[in-house]
Amino acid sequence: MKWRELAIYFYIQMLFKNQREVDYYDLLYTINMMAGKKNSRRIIRRLLKEGLIEKNNNKYRIIDNNDFLSRKVLPYIATRIKRRLRNIDPDVEVSISNSSIVIHCKRIECKETIEKYLKLIPNLRPHIFLQEFSP
Structure with a gap:
């Protein structure tokens, strides 16, 4: 899809x-x-x-198929986010755990790009977490 x-x-x-x-x-x-x-x-x-x-x-x-969310949607969105953010910040890490996507990034541009994705699909907002690298 x-x-x-x-x-x-x-x-x-x-x-x-x-x-x-x-x-x-x-x-x-x-x-x-x-x-x-x-x-x-x-x-x-x-x-x-x-x-x-x-x-x-x-x-x-x-x-309402939560299995579909964890099986197809989250891996697809994780790869899309990872590809987009690699151009901005090569150290970005995107991982999937327990039906959620965890994103580790340093730069502000990454956060802005993630917010654009979250505006597209408001139902995924509880499934995507942004964490900053600690220096």
């Missing part, structure tokens, strides 16, 4: 968290607003294929 599709999944999960089932058109229009008309059906197919949503007639059930 792509970064944007992961962000859309977390946004949908946050938006429809109080509903057991979501109407197909509600889900489609919500994704249309975020990803555009051409991409929305493709994203729904990918979410179905990954097992993140289930289809029942014309209703969709969004599955």
